[in-house]
Amino acid sequence: MSDERSDVNLRVGRIARTDVVSVSTDTTVGEAAQTMADENVGDVIVMEDDELAGIVTDRDLAMHLLTDDHGTNVLGGGSGADLTVNDVMTADPLTIESQARVPRLLHHMNQAEIRRVPVVDDGDVVGVITFDDLVVHLAGESAHVAAQLESLADVVHAGSPQRS
16 A cells, blocks of 8 residues: 555646636626526636636625625616626636646645636646535545545454454
């Protein structure tokens, strides 16, 4: 059995989602929200001239449209109808290369206090990695390790002297 942790050497590209959902900067927030709902995702990548311009998350939409912080509170009588993703996106978001290792990603996500990161190779968006993806992966790793330990425990018990 190796004492090397699999999550330490795991590359981001191995667990990133490659089905990237993108919109253009002039997409309305309503269209972006509908796209997120249709695609069952919590973010859209914003592209301009085939370049990454930003990212919009479901939280970005909620904060802009449902709070007073931005003057567009639709519950308070504001109108978000003319807002585009360009108005609400995180421009120039943190990105990570697909060959980067998971601990580096976790460090950057923690420092930036973000949950979603576009994955890039040679400047092209090739995926998105989310905190949820990492949790699911690490939970699976934990289950695998637990199964291995249980198997080893059976070996230990089988080889141990029996008490009467």
